[in-house]
Amino acid sequence: MNTLVYDGTFEGLLTAVFEIYERKLYAVKLLKGEWRNSALFEEVIPIVTDEVRASRVLRGLRKKLSAAGVQRLYISHMAEIAGEDCNVLGFIRYVFDSEQNIEEDYGNRYVMRLSEILKMVRREKHRMEAFVRFQKLNDGTFYAAIEPDFNVLPLLIKHFKNRYADQKWMIYDIKRGYGVYYDLHDTQFIEMDFDELNNPINVIAAYSEDEGIYQNLWKNYFNSVNIASRKNTRLHIRHIPKRYWRHLTEKI
Amino acid sequence: MNVDRITEKLNILADAAKYDVSCASSGSDRKNKNKGLGNASNGICHSYTEDGRCVSLLKILLTNHCIFDCAYCVSRKNNDIKRAAFTVQEVVDLTINFYRRNYIEGLFLSSGIFKDADYTMERLVRVAKKLRTEHNFNGHIHLKSIPGASSELMREAGLYADRLSVNLEMPTEAGLKLLAPDKNRQDMIDPMHFLKNEIIKNTEEKKLFKNAPMFAPAGQSTQVIVGATLESDQQVLQSANYFYKNFNLKRVYYSGYVPVLADQRLPALNTAVPLVRENRLYQADWLMRFYGFHVNEIVNNQSPLLDLDIDPKLSWAIRNMQAFPIDINKADLLLILRVPGIGLLSAQKIVAARKFAKLGWDQLKKIGVAVNRARYFITCKSNEFERRDLTGQNVKQFIMGQSQSKYIRNTQTQLNLF
Numbered sequence: 001m002n003t004l005v006y007d008g009t010f011e012g013l014l015t016a017v018f019e020i021y022e023r024k025l026y027a028v029k030l031l032k033g034e035w036r037n038s039a040l041f042e043e044v045i046p047i048v049t050d051e052v053r054a055s056r057v058l059r060g061l062r063k064k065l066s067a068a069g070v071q072r073l074y075i076s077h078m079a080e081i082a083g084e085d086c087n088v089l090g091f092i093r094y095v096f097d098s099e100q101n102i103e104e105d106y107g108n109r110y111v112m113r114l115s116e117i118l119k120m121v122r123r124e125k126h127r128m129e130a131f132v133r134f135q136k137l138n139d140g141t142f143y144a145a146i147e148p149d150f151n152v153l154p155l156l157i158k159h160f161k162n163r164y165a166d167q168k169w170m171i172y173d174i175k176r177g178y179g180v181y182y183d184l185h186d187t188q189f190i191e192m193d194f195d196e197l198n199n200p201i202n203v204i205a206a207y208s209e210d211e212g213i214y215q216n217l218w219k220n221y222f223n224s225v226n227i228a229s230r231k232n233t234r235l236h237i238r239h240i241p242k243r244y245w246r247h248l249t250e251k252i
Numbered sequence: 253m254n255v256d257r258i259t260e261k262l263n264i265l266a267d268a269a270k271y272d273v274s275c276a277s278s279g280s281d282r283k284n285k286n287k288g289l290g291n292a293s294n295g296i297c298h299s300y301t302e303d304g305r306c307v308s309l310l311k312i313l314l315t316n317h318c319i320f321d322c323a324y325c326v327s328r329k330n331n332d333i334k335r336a337a338f339t340v341q342e343v344v345d346l347t348i349n350f351y352r353r354n355y356i357e358g359l360f361l362s363s364g365i366f367k368d369a370d371y372t373m374e375r376l377v378r379v380a381k382k383l384r385t386e387h388n389f390n391g392h393i394h395l396k397s398i399p400g401a402s403s404e405l406m407r408e409a410g411l412y413a414d415r416l417s418v419n420l421e422m423p424t425e426a427g428l429k430l431l432a433p434d435k436n437r438q439d440m441i442d443p444m445h446f447l448k449n450e451i452i453k454n455t456e457e458k459k460l461f462k463n464a465p466m467f468a469p470a471g472q473s474t475q476v477i478v479g480a481t482l483e484s485d486q487q488v489l490q491s492a493n494y495f496y497k498n499f500n501l502k503r504v505y506y507s508g509y510v511p512v513l514a515d516q517r518l519p520a521l522n523t524a525v526p527l528v529r530e531n532r533l534y535q536a537d538w539l540m541r542f543y544g545f546h547v548n549e550i551v552n553n554q555s556p557l558l559d560l561d562i563d564p565k566l567s568w569a570i571r572n573m574q575a576f577p578i579d580i581n582k583a584d585l586l587l588i589l590r591v592p593g594i595g596l597l598s599a600q601k602i603v604a605a606r607k608f609a610k611l612g613w614d615q616l617k618k619i620g621v622a623v624n625r626a627r628y629f630i631t632c633k634s635n636e637f638e639r640r641d642l643t644g645q646n647v648k649q650f651i652m653g654q655s656q657s658k659y660i661r662n663t664q665t666q667l668n669l670f
Contacts, residue, residue, distance in 0.1 A: 225267070225305075226270075
């Protein structure tokens with residue numbers, strides 16, 4: 001058993017694949033993170049991300065998979081779900097070890113697992129498209145904080161850019177410490193100094209004048225459309241799990 | 253802005269609109285034009301009320317003043333409730349400000365009938381027009397077609413709205429006569445007919461001229477109330493089928509009657525909402541629209557009522573045991589879709605995956621098949637399969653024996669209805 005340690009990037013992953021085939025490794029374990037020369041690991045191979053090697057592997061994948069198939073693989077890795085690197089790697093190896101395109105071979109455990117991961121990621125993306133709640137700040141920017149289960153913020157950009165083309169907005173993933181800002185022309189990734197922003201006094205002072213009014217109107221609306229005689233708490237929580245409540249205006 | 257007054261109006265007019273169950277915001281393909289606000293491409297449920305229903309659109313009445321006296325409706329003329337009316341500008345402001353905060357997908361605007369049909373419809377159209385032309389708003393707009401409104405207004409409505417709907421209210425004409433004597437079924441069907449033809453005409457134009465304006469791109473829908481009158485499920489589903497077939501409807505919604513008023517013609521106020529029946533009707537509706545079932549296979553003269561204990565697909569399967577078992581590794585997609593415990597996506601996955609290798613139970617489970625139900629009806633790459641010659645009743649008992657209905661709590665009150 002060999003353990004490969006890589007930097008967590010997609011290029012790093014592809015470099016690791018290159019290494020596996022070049023050294024003809026069979027049983028491998030893939031880990032993310034800093035390489036430490038520790039006695040715990042007998043055979044640790046540090047992977048140094050190499051763009052040339054990564055792009056050769058990518059070219060190989062493009063030959064064996066459809067464009068959508070490569071995209072799905074990329075998304076599954078980018079979501080950064082803990083402990084799934086080995087399955088993603090298993091999928092890539094299955095791709096290269098097969099003659100034909102295997103992306104619909106759901107009887108295979110790696111293909112099936114990738115499809116499950118993708119389903120989870122897409123659901124989280126869809127939830128974020130629904131659960132983002134913008135708050136209007138004094139300078140006219142609409143700000144929202146999110147804490148998605150997986151790293152889906154990059155997948156949200158297109159949707160929000162198409163939809164809110166005429167307003168400045170920012171969506172910040174406070175779990176992962178980065179955000180996206182749209183300035184009426186383009187979007188960019190940003191990181192903010194959090195201590196200042198987290199201070200409740202600053203946040204409320206930064207609200208636009210009518211923000212509180214519309215938040216209250218929305219809460220009122222939310223309560224008015226409920227039909228009490230049909231109460232179904234189980235269904236309610238299945239649709240909006242409690243961990244999302246702290247960013248939902250109507251549930252705070 | 254008088255905040256208190258707006259809040260009060262919103263409470264009254266949202267409360268009055270909530271019995272309209274239509275919530276879809278999908279089906280349109282309106283793009284964001286000229287860096288304006290919004291698009292209406294995909295359906296998103298932004299929140300869910302405590303009764304578990306989705307909140308996708310700002311669903312309100314323009315007013316709950318009404319000249320009609322329909323027995324099932326909270327806004328009926330003779331009901332002693334608070335009345336309110338929004339101005340056109342107020343609705344526009346609410347919509348835009350909610351939309352910008354990502355609370356909603358758009359607006360669902362309905363109204364009580366004040367003065368007459370045209371007068372009411374004209375107000376609804378004015379809201380939509382203002383949103384589209386003055387605010388460059390491209391979000392979803394769903395307008396009610398007011399029965400009896402003129403063709404000119406309906407045409408204008410279609411130009412600004414994504415979806416239009418007329419509520420049939422009662423599944424049959426007799427039911428409508430009983431509970432809404434002022435309403436006439438023909439008045440509801442006329443605008444549906446007009447819109448259907450306009451939509452077809454527009455689709456043709458679109459093929460010839462790419463720039464032809466959009467006309468109600470998300471089509472039409474309707475709603476029927478179930479459990480207020482004595483219609484059987486067969487009557488309800490057959491009427492739904494008739495409207496799907498003849499009016500190209502996108503959706504028929506079934507609204508379990510919520511007792512809001514005391515009236516001799518209606519179920520008593522303490523009657524439970526027929527939630528299970530409503531659920532079964534939606535399941536049957538899905539079978540008709542996505543699973544290739546004909547309405548007569550689901551309900552017919554032998555079985556005019558849907559089984560409340562089990563879903564309509566299982567119910568069909570145990571009535572047709574001669575069709576099973578089927579071999580999952582060979583059968584046609586349309587047959588696999590008929591197996592209880594296998595949904596649309598699982599069926600598609602099975603058909604794709606079996607090209608590579610034959611599938612066994614474990615793989616089916618992984619793919620998402622509910623094996624505990626499906627195993628009575630299929631064989632796969634395994635020596636294990638149901639060898640006993642079971643009758644439909646046996647299978648029903650086995651399946652019910654191992655599953656706990658989430659509705660069990662409601663069953664007792666449910667039965668009293670019939």
